[in-house]
Amino acid sequence: MGTPKDKVKFNVGGRIFETTATTLAIAGENSLFRAMLDENWNVHSDPAMTEYFIDRDPDYFAVLLNLLRTGELYIPPKIDKYLLYREAEYCGILDHVRLAKWGPFDGNRAQLAQPITDWSAANGTLAYTIRASPSGWCCLAQGSVVRVYDWMLEEHPIIHIAHHKVRDICWVDDKHIVISSDKRLANGGMRLFNASTGKSRCKFQVTDKSSGLAPFSTASTLDFGSDYKLFSSCENGDEHHGIGNWDLVTGKLINFHCSPPHLSLKKASRLQWLPGTNCLMAFYLDCTKVDIILFDFRDNTTVRLLTEKHDRPCDRTIQDAIVIEESSSICALRWNGALGFMDLRSTARGVNWRNTEDPFASPYFPKLAYHEGQLFSSFNNRISVHSGSDWLRTSQLRHSDFGAIHDYSIGGNRLFSLQSTGNIINVWETPRPPII
Template sequence: MPPFAGLDSNPAPTRTKRDSNIVTVDVGGQIFQTTQQTLTLGGPKSLFSRVSESPFIDRDPELFSILLSLLRTGNLPSRAKAFDLQDLIDEAQFYGVEPLLVNSLSNPAQFDAFNLEKSLVLPLNGRDSPSAIATTPFGSVHVAHGSKITSFDWSMRRKSTVLTGFTAVDSLLAISPSLAAAGATDFSGLQILDLEKGFVRESLNWENVTRSGSTVQGIGSSPEFLFASFESGRRNSNSIMVYDLQSLRPATEIGHCEIYGADIDSAIPATKLNWVSGYGLLMASGSHSGPSGVFGNIKFWDIRSGNVVWEIKEKVDCFSDVSVSDDLSGIFKVGVNSGEVFFADLRNMGAENSWVCLGDGRKVVNGKKEGVGCKIESHGNQVFCSKGGDIELWTEVMMGNSKKREDGLEERVFRKNLMGRVKDMGGSKITNLAFGGNKMFVSRKDQQNVEVWQSSVRGY
């Protein structure tokens, strides 16, 4: 007997005008009553919208009860924890309401930075450690390791692996749950990969003056554009290409530099690209290590005019890593020498000496390079900075009577979480840090897996 018995042949049960909004349905021998309005919350394409057309559905009544509760409240009931998640996923797919289940279990709004626990470890095939991690808004994740990219769906239950044309992947960006952009510093071209079908959909290249191959140094995106930082194979030119995200056709080019002689500043390609939607600007950062130390620059580009709106040149305690936050309207870096976290206020864009040390300012110059390999990422209203095997958590403290600075802006105060770190985080050195949905993804040196840190959500 098909799941929806008599769906197309039997007429809907006769109801009086008074109770015409009440729907009665038999699921696997158990009677349920609900309203037509509740069923429409599943969406016009879901089978819930057709439930009233069938007097009997040959499915599990307990799982139907869980999904009906999801429709009514938008959340899974606590009793859902008694069921295997895969059973719920299969049933949600059958009824056509998997997006509601995803929103309930992996909504970014559920992320609680102060209540993170390691929920599982994602194993990878092969001997290579992760070199890059890319996430999607609702928690699916792509992990580059060696020449492969392994993808996990939002539930972390379904896994697939594709082989790229690179020896190793250095830059990775999720364009969609099934499409990713990948690049390598030792192999020409930006590859657009179809991760479901396992093939290279398109290869994008930058034509430089010397017509030598061009390698990808960094990738970023906005709702409209895909950004790629290229460097020529001879390392004497670099540029940032802007592509239309839908057609993948070139839209414009910014920051094209041809290096002549000892023009060191121009020789630094951008290795990190972040779109700042609140300002409509692209942040591009890159650094270089030489005999005299580490130096670099952070540039904010207006891609419409192709002009640099703000540039910060790093010389004293250059960034080991840098992140920008729209929510906090600020830039955050971890100093390569001090290992301390610094903040620059985007509301004061263009100011000199913008950095404010949030940690121990006395350690700014000590020659030990304590920040080498440290990672920093902002997520929501928090900033996460890896220090070896641990992670510091920084949050802005709202002051009732904040002091006014010389530029007229209120003094902003950031404090480290009282615990000093995400609890029980300790382990080998952290090499990648990424966020997606209500999850934090962490990879460590010499480990062939990815840790998933998650705050508990209702039902699971």
């Protein structure tokens, strides 16, 4: 129970609210309320002042104050939820709204939320890549543009890449993305952008003279590691390939790991930074073979974990691979939806395959993801969720109205799936359990 000294009075748009400093402290360090109650917030304020005036809508303020009091978010019918989210952002408590709206993402309890449908395939160009941010935003590549949607699923200014096709997108924090494109210039077509405004922040130099790569080398597949490290698979017209490592703060190239001649590697299909081992996993998929490689930038060593050769492109079996550091294993995904696992600690590495999802079906860009102890695999128009130590399939996320799943991404307690037809982004969320 609050003491008299603990009581705080607000005048919000002419309506009086009374609460306690204890309740307001729940808002957190970066909130408006913490700043207002700080003794250094306004050096000209009257020490005897007992009422704080806030020039905002009192109806929306009442909803947010009740959220701080109870931990639950109740939005009356007369309240516009998007305006409420903006008020929460103004007060610095948007994280509380997100936490009250849904809990940590759990594929076994995920529910389909409002889809994103307000974008079009201009000139017949379909979107093919989607990436989720740590705060529930998402961005998608569509030809030479990148579309960005915030937590409220509202679109921000489109990022145009000067008529050059976007190769990959990577979130480096809540506000910034790196985009690689086909632009064959000295900067390799790789830039850092403010996701909210669409403005370019800096370029990244791709060329490394010591590696012998030509100055028009380009970056493609991206990943972001610890200590502000940015990684990209690079190539040039002379068929030289390798992995670059940049300092995100300075934009300078730190190291370039050339692919050894005996590996004959092309552009990586996936890069994955492994913080537990300080290595980078690269998955290569081309017309003749599949390679899974570990790069250690500390001593410039390369370890080939798996190679699978093909006589024809249609013979390819492995379509994607991902490292699960918690179990020291690699999960691989076959064209027919089957999962295979390989022990990273064993020198005699081999893939232990499970039964197929459907031996006669042909999937559409199958892909793996790992999030908070759950493994996800896409297959045609559904995403399977695998849980437990044996990675048994425990549920499926499926929406059959808009074709197969082209790509999907998990971040900010949301899963975004990009459908191959219908210009639809499905959004999956996990409702928060009721407070008892």
